[in-house]
Amino acid sequence: MSQINTNASVAKILVAPSVILLALWMIVPLAMTIYFSTLNFNLMIPGGRDFIGFENFYWFLTDPSFITGIINTLVLVGAVLIITVGLGTLIAVLVDNPFPGRGLVRVLLISPFFIMPTVNALIWKNLLMHPVSGLFAWLFRQVGLEPIDWFTDLPMTSIVIIVSWQWLPFAILILMTALQSMDQEQLEAARMDGAGPISTFWHITLPHLARPLVVVIMIETIFLLSVFAEIFTTTSGGPGTQTTNLAYLIYTQALLQFDVGMASAGGLIAVVLANVVAVFLIRAVGKSLAEQ
Amino acid sequence: MQITKAPSVRLATLACAVSLSTAALAETVTIGTVNNGDMIRMQALSSAFEAAHPDIDLEWVILEENVLRQRLTTDIAANSGQFDVMTIGMYETPIWGENGWLEPMNNLPSSYDVNDIFPSVRGGLSYDDTLYALPFYAESSMTYYRKDLFAAAGLTMPAEPTWDQMREFAVALHDPSKEQYGICLRGKAGWGENMALVTTMVNAFGGSWFDMDWNAQLDSPAWHEAINFYVDILGNYGPPGASSNGFNENLALFNTGKCAMWIDATVAGSFVTDASQSQVADQVGFAAAPKQKTSKGSGWLWAWALAIPVSSDAKDAAREFVTWATSKEYSELVADEYGIAAIPPGTRASTYENQAYLDAAEFASMTLSQMQKANPNDQTLNPSPYTGVQFVAIPGFSGFGTVVGQQVSGALAGNTSVDQALRNANQVVNREMRRAGYQN
Amino acid sequence: MDMRRAKIVKNVSVTIGAWLVALLIFFPIFWMVLTSLKTELNAFSTPPSLFFMPTLENYLVVFERSDYLKYFWNSVVISFGSSIIGMLIAVPGAYAMAFYPTARTKDLLLWMLSTKMLPPVGVLVPIYLLFRDTHLLDSKIGLVIIFTLINLPIIIWMVYTYFREVPKDILEAVRMDGAHVWGEIRHVLLPISLGGLSSTFLLSLILSWNEAFWSLNLTTSSAAPLTALIASYSSPEGLFWAKLSAASTLAVAPILIFGWISQKQLVRGLTFGAVK
Secondary structure (H helix, E strand, O other), X not given: OHHHHHHHHHHHHHHHHHHHHHHHHHHHHHHHHHHHHOEOOEOOOOOOOOEOOOHHHHHHHOOOHHHHHHHHHHHHHHHHHHHHHHHHHHHHHHOOOOOOOHHHHHHHHHHHHHOOHHHHHHHHHHHHOOOOOOHHHHHHHHOOOOOOOHHHHOHHHHHHHHHHHXXXXXXXXXXXXXXXXOOHHHHHHHHXXXXXXXXHHHHHHHXXXXXXXXXXXXXXXXXXXXXXXXXXXXXXXXXOOXXXXXXXXXXXXXXXXXXXXXXXXXXXXXXXXXXXXXXHHHHHHOHHHHHO | OOOOOOHXXXXXXXXXXXXXXXXXXXXXXXXXXXXXXXXXXXXXXXXXXXXXXXXXXXEEEEEOHXXXXXXXXXXXXXXXXXXXXXXXXXXXXXXXXHOOOEOOOOOOOHHHOHHHEOHHHHHHOXXXXXXXXXXXXXXXXXXXXXXXHHXXXXXXXXXXXXXXXXXXXXXXXXXXXXXXXXXXXXXXXXXXXXXXXXXXXXXXXXXXXXXXXXXXXXXXXXXXXXXXXXXXXXXXXXXXXXXXXXXXXXXXXXXXOOEOEEEEEHHHHHHHOOOOOOOOHHHEEEEEOOEOOOXXXXXOOEEEEEEOEOXXXXXXXXXXXXXXXXXXXXXXXXXXXHXXXXXOOOOEHHHHHOHHHHHHOOOHHHHHHHHHHOOOOOOOOOOOOOOOOOOOOOOOHHHXXXXXXXHHHHHHOOOOOHHHHHHHHHHHHHHHHXXXXXXX | OHHHHHXXXXXXXXXXXXXXXXHHHHHHHHHHHHHHOOOHHHHHOOOOOOOOOOOOXXXXXXXXXXXXXXXXXXXXXXXXXXXXXXXXXXXXXXXXXXXXXXXXXXHHHHHHHHOOOOOHHHHHHHHHHHHHHOOOOOOHHHHHHHHHHHHHHHHHHHHHHHXXXXXXHHHHHHHHOOOOHHHHHHHHHHHHHHHHHHHHHHHHHHHHHHOOHHHHHHOOOOOOOHHHHHHOOOOOOOOOHHHHHHHHHHHHXXXXXXXXXXXXXXXXXXXXXXXX
């Protein structure tokens, strides 16, 4: 009895530093942001920081690009999640078999994750997707096709490709490591029972990957909700507002004018939306977390 | 290796009695600047300055334009004193000067010859008749064209073309199968990117951003005409991907021989004629920026200038550097090291009185006449309440100018109609003006 | 016989397929390095050249123009510093939550993750003002603090997940033997989850190394990491593809090489097969 109590209190002490630090990290900026969001606070205009209530929220929410921004954010998160999780699972299963040079293949596969987002966007934008001098344009012309004008005609697709390239290795990495802890005997038994590769995958591999998949989805979602550098470097949210997500909208609407009040209001709205997304995700995938 | 300005380090240095000599006295000047060619040269040449001023250490922070602008604005508005010299433009200088954030640039030594600087440039860098930044280089805009392609097609570029003529030329010279495009123009969204060019077009078509009561004019016939024209000429006779091309992208296209014509900053003159970076160096012709209904405001006016924030803790050393980097002496140094055509253009009358420069720099006379024509206070056909040729010198412009730029680039890419884009843009601008208290 | 042939066919196609996918995914990086060895005119020209006289000129320009070693060292100090501190704080917390869960553990974990949802642009000014007043602007310590905090939730999550995978019966068996909690951790838990811990550490390292928003806004010169170096090459005037590629290669090379070296350790990650 007393053993359990000591353990519980030791556990509390161990968790405490993380909780306290994160609480501070959340509360201090959040409190400042809430306070600033009610002020008429523009860095470019010194002096008078009047209290204006919810006016900043009103202006941010009634911005014509606001709805577009939300839709784009969700499209970007959704598309990248589907691509990285789908392809990631397939590739992880593919390289789970032994074959010559497997170590090197794995190294190559996870490499893009080490590349800075800005560098990633610059390489794709200039060296690969440039409609005149890019490699893709040349390849298209080689096979007699009209080169695609990526950032004009398919702006969101281009961003999704770039961001997916960045995050696919993360999914591969986590799933690949998870696959290694699969119970080989169980697999062997299934095979003996005459289960085909698809049904083995469906009934044994996939359930085994449930928890790592949750981790991949949760972590990717967190990062994808606030993708900024890739958009800033390539399309600047355009053409029009086709690639403006919430993070970029806050930047153009608020930070370009150094309107701290608006930026704060936008930030708070983004937090609320992110949490809504998170709650849905948790509903959808979080069950496996609780069950195990 | 590390130079910190923390007081504790200073004290530690002082306590260390051995190093009381030069090391303790050396002052660090942190310079924030853009990664443009002329500034990179300034960094390379600054060793001459350091040699002449052993008591001053220069620390360089060179960043891409957008990132730099954001860094500098945060720094100066928050009064955090990280920079001693800031590279800013004609848009920021009067606004920051008015806010009392910049050291006034008065009492300059007579050898500096401040009156040699073009009045329009001085005016653009002043607030209330006080100069707040010294110009490093200044630019207007002009037309670059390929003499060889014009000759081959039997065309002649007039000295002062109209936009209608530009369209005829673009149609005649556009040949995508040879990767040769009729005209290259800025399409990338941003107040300093596509909106710089688009605003000069609107000016030429007789429009303006605001009427005298600060009502947005973006839904006016002049804007519709100008934007329709822009979308047509660039969309149909421009390079693919035009909606993401800014100055740098177009320069690269022009230098590799892919543009028959290009309208952009006069400062590009020394790049397009430099054989080490341009494949068409000896085939470039120069003409005025196109006019249409009027030639008022058809070429822009911009200067990159060096300013000293009041939050700097090394103001005197910073002033030494700023006056050096914008002086005639510095121009001579550039001429010695990189050739006379490379000296920072557009700031001083004496540069354009120098026959050696005029001979070496073919683009110089066009630069001069464009600089003289640009007037930020009389830039629109009908009277307007703001200053600035290709921008509106009020704090909110960097925000709403960029949003309008996005709408225009959307129309260019064909995502929205020009009508829709301008309606949206007009709404956005009026919203912002209401919010900022310009309209009741 | 047929079985064997089918197996060979399968092996060959797996090998070819895996290599093809890997080369395709790696290609952009290869192309970047290749471009960094071209001249500017060559880099922009069409058709793109595969065979050319390589030049180191672009690298020389980068070294001449910027103090690469300073940026490199700052990146190393900041990313290692924040990752080490982050692990030291997170591992005990994750341990407690994984092995002594309470009814609120799940909520606590989700709350931790939710602290990452405030978009950086929204809180830039508050943090900047705090940093100004505490003299943390342009200091490595400041960035270490920020990166530790922004990566902490991720680290806790990852470590928690790895700890949860550790078979309970092993720990219980040790406990039966009367081992002290500390002994249990040191002799059983840590060795088992070493792979997981090191892959978490590497993840934190990568995220800190590549973070560009805070590092650009909170540093000026003395603490500026490699992301700031890239910002000075990203779109200058004229032809810049080759120089950009060289600067990019220099910026990503250290972490890439580090990742390759530690890859074995990393991929061992969740390999509990051996222990079972």
